[in-house]
Amino acid sequence: MKTRHAATEPGPVFRIGLALLLFAITAGLALALLAEPVAPGVAGQVEAALGDSGSKNHVTAVLLNFRGYDTLLELAVLTSALVGVWALGVAPDIKETTPSPVLLGMNSVLIPLAPLFCAYLLWAGASRPGGAFQAGAVLAAAAVLYNISCRRPELRLPSAPLRPGIVIGLGVFIATGFGVMGGGRAFMEYPAGLAGGLILLIETAATLSIALILASLFVGGRPEGEP
Amino acid sequence: MSSGILFACGGLGLLAIGIWALVLRAHLIRKVLAVNVMGSGAFLLLVGAGSMGEAGVDPVPQAMVITGIVVAISATALALALVLRLANATGKPALPEDRERDLMDSEER
Amino acid sequence: MNTGQALDLLLVLVLLWVAWAALSSRDLFRCIVLFIAFGLVLSMAWVRLGAPDVALAEAAIGAGLAGALLLATWARLPGKTEDSKLDAKGEDDED
Numbered sequence: 001m002k003t004r005h006a007a008t009e010p011g012p013v014f015r016i017g018l019a020l021l022l023f024a025i026t027a028g029l030a031l032a033l034l035a036e037p038v039a040p041g042v043a044g045q046v047e048a049a050l051g052d053s054g055s056k057n058h059v060t061a062v063l064l065n066f067r068g069y070d071t072l073l074e075l076a077v078l079t080s081a082l083v084g085v086w087a088l089g090v091a092p093d094i095k096e097t098t099p100s101p102v103l104l105g106m107n108s109v110l111i112p113l114a115p116l117f118c119a120y121l122l123w124a125g126a127s128r129p130g131g132a133f134q135a136g137a138v139l140a141a142a143a144v145l146y147n148i149s150c151r152r153p154e155l156r157l158p159s160a161p162l163r164p165g166i167v168i169g170l171g172v173f174i175a176t177g178f179g180v181m182g183g184g185r186a187f188m189e190y191p192a193g194l195a196g197g198l199i200l201l202i203e204t205a206a207t208l209s210i211a212l213i214l215a216s217l218f219v220g221g222r223p224e225g226e227p
Numbered sequence: 228m229s230s231g232i233l234f235a236c237g238g239l240g241l242l243a244i245g246i247w248a249l250v251l252r253a254h255l256i257r258k259v260l261a262v263n264v265m266g267s268g269a270f271l272l273l274v275g276a277g278s279m280g281e282a283g284v285d286p287v288p289q290a291m292v293i294t295g296i297v298v299a300i301s302a303t304a305l306a307l308a309l310v311l312r313l314a315n316a317t318g319k320p321a322l323p324e325d326r327e328r329d330l331m332d333s334e335e336r
Numbered sequence: 337m338n339t340g341q342a343l344d345l346l347l348v349l350v351l352l353w354v355a356w357a358a359l360s361s362r363d364l365f366r367c368i369v370l371f372i373a374f375g376l377v378l379s380m381a382w383v384r385l386g387a388p389d390v391a392l393a394e395a396a397i398g399a400g401l402a403g404a405l406l407l408a409t410w411a412r413l414p415g416k417t418e419d420s421k422l423d424a425k426g427e428d429d430e431d
Contacts, residue, residue, distance in 0.1 A: 022247060026239045026242070030235075038280045041277055042285065043284060043285045062286045062287055078297060091412075092312075094408075094412050129392060134393050138396055144404050217300075217301065217304035220304075220308050221308070234384075234385055241351065260359060260368070264355050264358070267374070267398065270390075293389060307406065311412055
């Protein structure tokens with residue numbers, strides 16, 4: 001029994017009104033951008049502090065050291081999104097067809113190469129463009145390719161070995177943050193000499209976690225065999 | 228026009244296009260697409276405005292956008308899982324008040 | 337206007353056009369494929385803005401993984417495949 005008034009297609013009056021409103025907002029924001037002098041960015045300060053940060057890549061230094069707390073919370077967002085997806089139950093089944101030979105041929109080249117790309121991006125993130133998120137995404141893409149190729153039934157991982165891998169990124173990050181607090185330092189204030197090694201440690205754990213979380217988000221539901 | 232302001236205006240345009248589609252489309256996957264386009268527009272606005280200054284390439288907006296991309300994908304994944312459960316439970320991937328609208332779900336290719 | 341600025345203007349116009357096409361096409365599969373193309377063009381825009389890390393992340397996550405997620409969800413919608421089963425396990429959840 002429908003107690004709500006069903007919506008009809010919005011008429012032309014509504015559309016014109018919406019278009020005018022959006023045009024006004026966009027024009028106003030563009031004028032605001034053009035009018036005021038732009039504040040000088042913090043690029044100079046990042047450049048000055050780059051030596052102690054443990055990484056020669058500006059973006060990695062900002063992500064993992066200067067604004068490391070944001071990255072910690074980002075890992076927490078990823079983990080809680082996965083918890084949310086798992087709370088919805090098992091993913092609905094899809095009728096599986098035999099994969100095309102193009103897909104299988106591509107997999108035989110791309111899936112073995114993916115860990116190589118992942119390791120390179122992770123290692124290069126310290127001084128060249130790269131980093132943990134990009135590396136984790138490449139590994140997750142390989143897992144997704146494997147999942148859809150249906151060479152065997154979809155990868156029925158019991159969730160038990162999956163769980164430590166998923167939380168290890170967040171766990172190592174929090175543990176390092178607290179672990180450096182020994183000599184009177186603040187939370188996540190890396191000691192000067194160790195910063196590079198700590199960043200690499202955090203990024204490695206984060207890469208594993210990100211890959212597992214993104215691949216599990218693709219599966220779209222709780223793994224079977226959960227109690 | 229230097230490239231920073233150009234991309235920032237492009238980001239504003241994407242935001243407007245995203246809001247338009249978010250309001251007017253009934254199919255929930257189209258709404259998810261519209262929200263993603265809005266997010267990409269916001270990221271373009273951030274980095275474009277960040278490169279308008281004289282200090283060269285500013286890494287802080289870039290780091291924020293990388294964070295934003297990852298957060299957007301996790302929100303999209305959760306939203307798509309919810310859309311799938313809703314479509315299986317009610318038969319149509321649409322909000323209750325949009326069920327009678329044209330979902331533009333035609334099969335013609 | 338030198339070639340760099342002309343290329344940037346072209347990139348922005350293509351971005352806006354592909355985004356509009358991705359959101360107003362009648363066929364949902366076409367919309368999703370156009371969204372993946374939008375992600376890749378946006379990745380080129382990041383390169384032009386001097387942000388190669390963002391370009392890598394956008395290509396891998398924003399175009400690749402988002403596209404895969406959207407296509408997987410589209411394929412599992414009721415009525416898309418001949419015998420996609422309804423989620424029967426929703427009824428016997430224990431709390």
